[in-house]
Amino acid sequence: MTKTLLILPGDGIGPEVMAEVRKVIDWFNARGQDFEVSEDLVGGCAYDKHGTPLHDDTMARAQEVDAVLLGAVGGPKYDALDFSVKPERGLLRLRKEMDLYANLRPAQCFDALADFSSLKKDVVAGLDIMIIRELTSGVYFGEPRGIINEGNERVGINTQRYTESEIERVARSGFEMARKRSNKLCSMEKANVMESGVLWREVVQKIGDTAYPDVELSHMYADAGAMQLTRWPKQFDVIVTDNLFGDLLSDLAAMLTGSLGMLPSASLGAPMANGRPKALYEPVHGSAPDIAGQGKANPIACILSFAMALRYSFDMGAEADRLEAAINTVLAQGLRTADLIGEEGRAPVSTSEMGDAIVAALDA
Numbered sequence: 001m002t003k004t005l006l007i008l009p010g011d012g013i014g015p016e017v018m019a020e021v022r023k024v025i026d027w028f029n030a031r032g033q034d035f036e037v038s039e040d041l042v043g044g045c046a047y048d049k050h051g052t053p054l055h056d057d058t059m060a061r062a063q064e065v066d067a068v069l070l071g072a073v074g075g076p077k078y079d080a081l082d083f084s085v086k087p088e089r090g091l092l093r094l095r096k097e098m099d100l101y102a103n104l105r106p107a108q109c110f111d112a113l114a115d116f117s118s119l120k121k122d123v124v125a126g127l128d129i130m131i132i133r134e135l136t137s138g139v140y141f142g143e144p145r146g147i148i149n150e151g152n153e154r155v156g157i158n159t160q161r162y163t164e165s166e167i168e169r170v171a172r173s174g175f176e177m178a179r180k181r182s183n184k185l186c187s188m189e190k191a192n193v194m195e196s197g198v199l200w201r202e203v204v205q206k207i208g209d210t211a212y213p214d215v216e217l218s219h220m221y222a223d224a225g226a227m228q229l230t231r232w233p234k235q236f237d238v239i240v241t242d243n244l245f246g247d248l249l250s251d252l253a254a255m256l257t258g259s260l261g262m263l264p265s266a267s268l269g270a271p272m273a274n275g276r277p278k279a280l281y282e283p284v285h286g287s288a289p290d291i292a293g294q295g296k297a298n299p300i301a302c303i304l305s306f307a308m309a310l311r312y313s314f315d316m317g318a319e320a321d322r323l324e325a326a327i328n329t330v331l332a333q334g335l336r337t338a339d340l341i342g343e344e345g346r347a348p349v350s351t352s353e354m355g356d357a358i359v360a361a362l363d364a
């Protein structure tokens, strides 16, 4: 079956790192895979051409393809634009209209980088956990919201709001993920002080009891979870949590492993007619205007995002393993882009040298 990909390189280093992903896709296509790639604009570059950060035709194409791969959007050139046409609005529109409610953020420590973490080596070496953050509801969207006048001062208001069905669908994503890994799921909320947390815990427990009795389910208050994630992160496998706590906990977990240039993500929605989930894959980092155009960007986050596409959109787990192994090989050989060099002062490789080395390691 043909696998259709829409590639949206975006702004800044987005096109630079995506060029390296194209090399990886070409490598797979040269060995019998049939990825059919189309490319389009998102973010500032789309605004420059169309006056909008995401053209309707691009949005329609994103709804049709098996997976969207996005680089990054934004840059100083667009900072003064009206909010309605800001580059990030393009990304938000994709997430919203594709209804991508489950945000997957792995925190994985490559052996060769265990020394690079700010934590002790034995805490992070071999770490491989997955945080699933609810992405389309919760306090970032709940109504009422706003800044109102009350007596002689102003009040800022946001509302944490979750329906049972919103909790249920992301909980199912968590249980399914746990089944693909080591059958362990930890759900995090603050049921001790929040009503939405009480409902969250109840619904997750019910889904677990009725549909996933084989998965070992635990619950933890999110603040205790933050503590445990830094103390001994390897106690976890899959964590499922809401939008706000997931935002914080996934950033925290990500930094256990090293650089922003190493972090991939996936955002998944409901299954399409062909059984594949609606899906958008992107590195966690932004457009890095400070290094754009200089060949310094680390392409690994974007390449690992493609590895996630192999795993979660195309059931190509063995190929995803092979790609991750190639990245580990290259790091073990000592190749480092500038962001992965600490005090030791070795010479960095360029974006394209890193991509070439990874493709070469795929051959080995």
Ligand code: NAI
Residues within 6 Å of the ligand: 013, 017, 071, 072, 073, 074, 075, 076, 088, 091, 260, 261, 262, 282, 283, 284, 285, 286, 287, 288, 289, 290, 291, 296, 297, 298, 299, 301, 339
């Ligand atoms: P950023 O992630 O672009 O950069 C933060 C720092 O990390 C910079 O020093 C940058 O050089 C470095 N960095 C990031 N990715 C790297 C990579 N692959 N290799 C090596 N170094 C890397 O975040 P920042 O500076 O806050 O935002 C810059 C622009 O990106 C803004 O316009 C922002 O709105 C946008 N942005 C877009 C995102 C997206 O498209 N999903 C996410 C975050 C920010």
Ligand code: MG
Residues within 6 Å of the ligand: 247, 248, 251
């Ligand atoms: Mg964040």
